Amino acid sequence: MAEPLPKDFRLPTIKPYTGSVDPRAHLNRYRAAILMTTASNAVMCRGFFSTLDGQAQDWFTSFPEGSISTFADLSGRFLSHFASSIPKKKHFATMCKLEQFAAETLTDYLTRWKKEAWSVENFDEKAVVPIFTSNVRSRPFLRDLVQNSPKSYAALLYRATKFAEVEETEQRKKEEESGRQDKAPKEDRRAPRPPRQGPQLAPLRCLTPLTHPISAILEHAKVMGIVSYTAECLKISPNTDPNKYCRFHRQQGHDTDECMVLKRHIEELIQRGYLGQYMKRLGQGRTQGPSNV
Template sequence: MDLYDGTTDSRHHLSNFKSCMYLVDTSDATHCKAFTTTLTKIAMKWFDSLLSRSVMCFDDLARSFLTQIFIQKDKLKHAPSLLGAKQEVGKFLRVYMERFNKACLEIQNLPAEAVIMGLVNGLREGPFSQSISKRHPTSLYKVQERAVKYINMEEITCLREPTPR
């Protein structure tokens, strides 16, 4: 069973967990203890924040889980947060692309148009940004394809430049 990190459907995770535990036919206390082994990241933080003795049975734990994770879900990042990702001066395109891709993974149901807009918005002035502004990409595949070309060009240029002593 996959670990639950707070970014997917909490009801689906709980349902999968209950199905697995049904097959094992264990006690309510075991359900409570086993459930914590399926949590990671924000979900584990939620569990760690529960007050001692606040859970009397698995149904209490499940109800609290669904309620709190639903509240936390509102705190997840949304598409406009991509506009804050900027390519830093002196940093390679590869570094920016990796950081930008990680930011995209934190956003659920992210439209391709928002990814392209966020990526273009964050590029610093240079050959890749000029290329994008001249011929705006129509798909994420096209953006990645073009980015790889410019990343390779940057890396080749770096290899050719003599290193200072």
Template sequence: MAAPFNARIMDTPLPKEFKLPTIKAYVGTSDPRAHMTRYKAAMVMMGAEDDIICRAFLSTLDWAAQDWFNTIPYGLIQNFGELSKSFLSYFSDNIQCKRLFSHLYAVRQDKGENLKDFLNKWKMEVSNVHDLDSKATIFIFIQALTSGDFHRQLNGHHPRSYEELMRIVNRYAEIEETDRKKKDEEEGRRGGQPNKVGPTNQAPRPNQSSTTKGRDHERPHLVPLRHLTPLTHSVGHDTNECHILKGQIEELVQNEYFTQFVKYPQQQYQQQGQPGNVWRKEEDLEPSASNTKKKRYDQHNL
């Protein structure tokens, strides 16, 4: 392949310790200025001479950008300044227009937006602004934050430079992110505990605090699970098909829901020969001999 450089550039030997830059290849679709800035920075760090910078530039191009390089006439390029100018001119359609500095006044941290996400948004907006005023940018950034402890701290003690502000904000954003992950982990552990009520998909039993335990001796315990708990209100069904509804109500009662409707043992109507923990219709509780002819809804009918 014929090179677009003059003979001097091509004849300059590569340094023994020289390594090609490892930046992302430019394919011709993004802002060429960003690629050129990254490339120059990498080459300056290596201490490369102008001739070497020209020759190494091809290694950072791909696709459309490489096709462009191959269209440059042989021997046309005399130095890296000419190569850079030709590169930026050819891909000028991809250059992003810079905004006025006043655009930053419209950038705000949204409600519920964490500092890390806002910081990424802020940096992107700043990169698209020209004539950046560092001192004014500090004030604009602080005012863009939502109210809270961090905003009050920065507002009370302004950093001396924009670089110092970014260091503080980055550190605080990392702390905030670590704290959020820790809380999510703790909530996940609490939510992932096995349900002690049973294997069915039941509503979880409310947490028993020391106050709840202290009331255990004041309130009578519920009747055993082998019988339905007597209630103070009718469930609204008098047919044998109501056993599903009654079973669901019993499940909730045993999990300490609807306790205001529970009829505790001392409240039950006790009749000789009738177990007190059987759920019966109200008319069956009347002390009348005719009641023996009426239907009873004991546990076997449910």
């Protein structure tokens, strides 16, 4: 306790150890942080207490005064006391069961493989090469391994990483090409497809009762790409009200839900086979808004 602290010395700020996780990891973090200073062996022992909490702190304070002579002595006692929190290594034979899933990418499999390999005891880099070859599913990579077996485990991982990068690039390319094809508006899958030579429309004397406001149905129809903005929509009524706005005409003059032109257009779409989910059935009340707008 009489050992002077180095100039500008600051205790390392690492997560306190409570005794529930691997003590080796905590000890390594402390050493890495304290070695950046010019702290002596005595200061290392004294500063270690500040990185403990809970039962680990109780353990430290239980030492009789003067019972710790070096940091190596303290480290040994620390690892011995919390040895039960050190994760047990798995048997090497567990690698034989680590097969690539059918829908698992090579990148994900490599991540899972490396994590498992790290937890294996007495890892044999020579014996693991044929095991990896037997467990992998990716066909192009598997053919390459069979035709040209890697000479080392490091060479195997390097080649696997390269094939994983190619696999990811090809997948992104497919998604981009598929996205360009899907950019064209699609009709609602729940609505029946209209015949190629449009049906004979029923007279629009009576409008079909609807479950949602016309303005809400308009937004859904716009997403489907079935709204037609004809020349009629551009006519400005002489009885305009500047306080109202029609999202169908995109101009002031009247409210969207009061627009007769829009109501007739929605009715026409319904008669053509679209927007059937908004037709009010017998006994059905109005909801708050369409769930898929």
